[in-house]
Amino acid sequence: MKIFGIAGYSGSGKTTLIERVLPLLIARGLKVAVIKHTHHDFDIDRPGKDSGRAREAGAAAVLLASDHRTAVLTEHRNTPPLLDDLLAKLPPCDLVLVEGYKREAIPKLEVHRTETTKPWLFPDDPTILAVASDVEAPSGFPRIDLDAVSQLTDFILDHALRRPTA
Numbered sequence: 001m002k003i004f005g006i007a008g009y010s011g012s013g014k015t016t017l018i019e020r021v022l023p024l025l026i027a028r029g030l031k032v033a034v035i036k037h038t039h040h041d042f043d044i045d046r047p048g049k050d051s052g053r054a055r056e057a058g059a060a061a062v063l064l065a066s067d068h069r070t071a072v073l074t075e076h077r078n079t080p081p082l083l084d085d086l087l088a089k090l091p092p093c094d095l096v097l098v099e100g101y102k103r104e105a106i107p108k109l110e111v112h113r114t115e116t117t118k119p120w121l122f123p124d125d126p127t128i129l130a131v132a133s134d135v136e137a138p139s140g141f142p143r144i145d146l147d148a149v150s151q152l153t154d155f156i157l158d159h160a161l162r163r164p165t166a
Contacts, residue, residue: 002160003087005098005108007128009118012111013146014099017132024153030094035086037100095160107159109152129159
């Protein structure tokens with residue numbers, strides 16, 4: 001399985017970039033998974049439903065399954081999961097796009113928009129190989145225009161790190 005990171009501050013367009021390259025990756029015959037990190041607490045359960053009740057009663061994990069999809073809700077109880085552990089839980093695929101996890105030592109593309117007024121990440125992160133931005137990067141750092149979706153797709157595939165599947 002190949003792995004490639006999409007890093008940037010909130011509001012920079014990471015999810016939008018992923019949404020735009022996914023169809024091109026899939027059109028090339030790849031099975032692609034996405035891992036998205038969030039700093040916010042979230043819950044896909046609805047209050048009072050059986051799965052939520054099981055978690056509230058202390059279940060370490062609850063797997064929801066229908067004819068269309070499955071979801072595993074795992075309670076981490078103040079022990080955040082490691083990226084490698086999350087990768088091991090994915091079904092077989094060709095490529096995993098990792099949104100967030102900007103401190104992980106994986107090859108990454110930084111998404112940067114001037115309107116966020118945030119600093120560049122690449123000067124402090126040697127695993128960032130290029131930036132996808134609406135402006136030129138300082139010091140001539142490699143840049144791909146945010147709207148050059150085909151070029152971004154090629155870049156991701158050319159630089160994805162080979163990693164064994166779990």
